[in-house]
Amino acid sequence: MDLVKREQSALEGLEALCHAKGLRITGQRRVIVQILMDADDHPDADELHSMVRKVDRSISIATVYRTLQVLEQMNIVAKRDFGDGRARYEISVGQRDHHHHMIDIESGEVIEFYNQELEDLKMRIADELGFDLVDHHLELFGTRLASAGD
């Protein structure tokens, strides 16, 4: 099963990377990663905290923030900025899952997309500017087309 494989590798990745960096696997971290893996949207720290507390009431918001920070440095979690004031998070296992977001400015809906041409182009641009590309942010904002499908 594809889903199971992905979840396993995420948890394995977590434990392996934790050991490699001298970090400890705690119950709190396990819960937070699990909740985030089960989420199919982009929760902020508070939303995540609420979900996490349904599993373990005692986990604090500080631990949620700290864990997200750790997971981000491990490239297990991606931190996103959709323009409202808070950061949003999602699982980002390996390089496979790289994608960007189209945000409907009327409904707030978020559509994910990946475009290889775009990835190539942005790499080429960086190269022409004399840079080694380390990271990039791209978000599109728009409104739904009132087309035939409407």
Next chain:
Amino acid sequence: MDLVKREQSALEGLEALCHAKGLRITGQRRVIVQILMDADDHPDADELHSMVRKVDRSISIATVYRTLQVLEQMNIVAKRDFGDGRARYEISVGQRDHHHHMIDIESGEVIEFYNQELEDLKMRIADELGFDLVDHHLELFGTRLASAGD
């Protein structure tokens, strides 16, 4: 002179748009726009406030924030996010000046660029997703290549 023409059109644009929206032209707004037009970088509100106070000591930080907000809504100013915690601002007269930024994560240096291919592609992507593109954010982060020119 090209520079003079741009400055004139920016100030004219300011006054015209202010009148159109029932906004008043104040000394504070004039100073803030002027300082921002003379800047060739991306100051944050505090940096801008410091520069503004050299012309008029009495202008408050609140007015700087408020003015930037007004100017942004008029599309005279673009608000940027380079990943440090504060917003940065720059003059953005008309559509002509649309551009993006390559940020050197080691030095903090910011290089501006424009790429038509990229603009076309991002428009095409939005269209394929069924969206009318209203805005987009794109920033590249990287390190200088250790190439021949070094």
Next chain:
DNA sequence: GTGATATTGATAATCATTATCAATTGATAT
């Protein structure tokens, strides 16, 4: 000039995120 109202400066409030710190826990060696 006068008057309605937009704007301002000073300052308090907000709100997301970080820092602090004593208490607890996980990993490792014995």
Next chain:
DNA sequence: ATATCAATTGATAATGATTATCAATATCAC
């Protein structure tokens, strides 16, 4: 299993950028 010790946690204070409040002031159409 127990001891050890650094990593982690929860509670809470602090931070820092931005926004809201409000009485005083300035702008502009008349």
